[in-house]
Amino acid sequence: MSSTPTRTALRWLASFTGFPLGGLAAMVLVGPVDSVATAAAGGLVTGAVLGTVQGWAMRADRRTAAAWSATTALGLAVGLALGSSLVGFDTTMAALAVQGIVSGAFVGAAQAGLLHRRLGRLAIAWPAYLAGAWALGWTITTAIGVEVDEQFTVFGSAGAVTVAALTTVLPTLLVRRDAS
Template sequence: MQNLQITAPTSRPRIPSRRAATWWMATFLGIPLAGYAGWLVSGPVDSVGAALLGALITGAALGAVQAWGLGRNRPSAAAWIAATTLGLMAGLAIGAAIVDYDTNLTALVVQGAISGLAVGLAQALVLLPRLGVVALAWPPALAAIWAAGWATSTAIGVDVDQQFVIYGASGALVVTALTVILPLALNRTDKDAS
């Protein structure tokens, strides 16, 4: 009789950090496209209903683009998309209502911080099994980063009075560059597991 050996599954192979960062940086284009799609469906974010509908479309598209950008080292794509969608729906509905749907710089920075915090909380739940307690740093980091995204888009003259769902391409570039640590951290955990 042969001995059957049962071995634990091996970790995912590590991809080069440069490639992980490049894939993630490519996702910046998905942010304004996802936001524009959400805004086309919901119209201006001037009510809770518009915020929820716009965030539903934007969050699902953004989550899908980010899941692609995280590559093979990502957590479950379905969980990531759901977390991003639900987080953005809660965050935008609360954040936009708190600032009374205003579009001045301060209001959009506050709205961005609340939206980023909510998305970060939801995503941290998905990241926790992979990153451990380090995932708890994601919500406050994302709050600050999304605030910076809105500040950037507003400062360069994007017509924010149209009450968009999410910051534009310039803000997306800043946000994506500042969050590139995520695919690198996920890639690192796979290296450490091997």
């Protein structure tokens, strides 16, 4: 069965589950993001889960899926450690938006390294796009009243659905590029 852009986008939308599942795993294994060490470790756990789910959603082969998961994990580990420390581990909407910008940019930069082979110079835009999407994810999560003061590694399901919807552009673009 060949992948159409619509089928690909729908599969990618299901990858939103990687955010809450990764966040839950990090909270259980590492605890709240209240230090650089817990931010890095929690980002690594969350990123590994998220990257694995996204690899599945992209129908990546094992090697590509493993690389996607590892780069997402490393990007989030560095981005979350830097972003959360930059805002003093604060959980206000503004602080979490900044944390989202930094985390999204680092995840996007890590992933762009893998995307460059398939997208060329277009991959350069991915970190900035993901930074904006992740800031929005945190803003939505905070605005709807999620208890963000528990210092999660990543935004909640409402933010995750939004980010997944905004980022369907990536797998759709990849399918179109592969078809041409």
